[in-house]
Amino acid sequence: MIKRITSDLELLLKFKPNRLKHIYGVKDTAISLGKKYNLDLRKLEIAALLHDITKYYSYEYNCEVIKKNYKNHEEILSEFNKATLHAFSAAVVAKEKYNITDNDIINAIISHTVGKPNMNLYEQILFISDYIEPTRKYDSCIKVRKIAESSLDKATYEAINDSINLYEGMNQLIPKTAYQARIYYKELTEE
Numbered sequence: 001m002i003k004r005i006t007s008d009l010e011l012l013l014k015f016k017p018n019r020l021k022h023i024y025g026v027k028d029t030a031i032s033l034g035k036k037y038n039l040d041l042r043k044l045e046i047a048a049l050l051h052d053i054t055k056y057y058s059y060e061y062n063c064e065v066i067k068k069n070y071k072n073h074e075e076i077l078s079e080f081n082k083a084t085l086h087a088f089s090a091a092v093v094a095k096e097k098y099n100i101t102d103n104d105i106i107n108a109i110i111s112h113t114v115g116k117p118n119m120n121l122y123e124q125i126l127f128i129s130d131y132i133e134p135t136r137k138y139d140s141c142i143k144v145r146k147i148a149e150s151s152l153d154k155a156t157y158e159a160i161n162d163s164i165n166l167y168e169g170m171n172q173l174i175p176k177t178a179y180q181a182r183i184y185y186k187e188l189t190e191e
């Protein structure tokens with residue numbers, strides 16, 4: 001399975017070497033965090049390899065896939081900005097093309113862009129790994145990378161907060177779940 005996904009990615013992203021580097025960076029980061037928290041590393045590896053597999057779908061095609069596969073498609077399409085829709089189509093590809101049925105993998109892919117409240121460790125680690133993998137060089141990513149060494153919850157809060165601020169600054173749609181996640185992780189880290 002992992003071999004098949006990797007060779008598909010190599011072909012698909014032949015002309016997007018930075019995206020491929022990003023995906024491998026997410027995989028390595030997720031595996032090293034997964035070891036620390038005693039998780040099933042194979043599940044994390046599959047989730048990391050597939051999380052951006054539809055990153056280059058057009059907006060129109062993402063909409064089509066989402067309408068066909070999600071009962072709550074109206075809510076998704078009215079709340080999530082264009083840059084985040086690939087998470088939903090990537091989960092469909094995981095299920096349909098690679099026959100992934102494991103909910104930890106599917107849900108981690110779906111929530112990797114803006115997070116959600118009360119993520120499980122698979123979801124949280126994919127979310128954080130996407131934000132802090134080594135090719136990310138923004139100040140916020142460097143800051144969150146450091147925080148993740150000691151607290152995943154605090155790192156999650158900071159990543160969500162910075163993402164919301166960034167999207168707000170760009171006047172982009174931000175889903176309710178991102179705001180709810182920000183409150184959830186803020187309260188957790190204040191306990």
Ligand SMILES: [Fe+2]
Nearest residue numbers: 022051052130
């Ligand atoms: Fe990503």
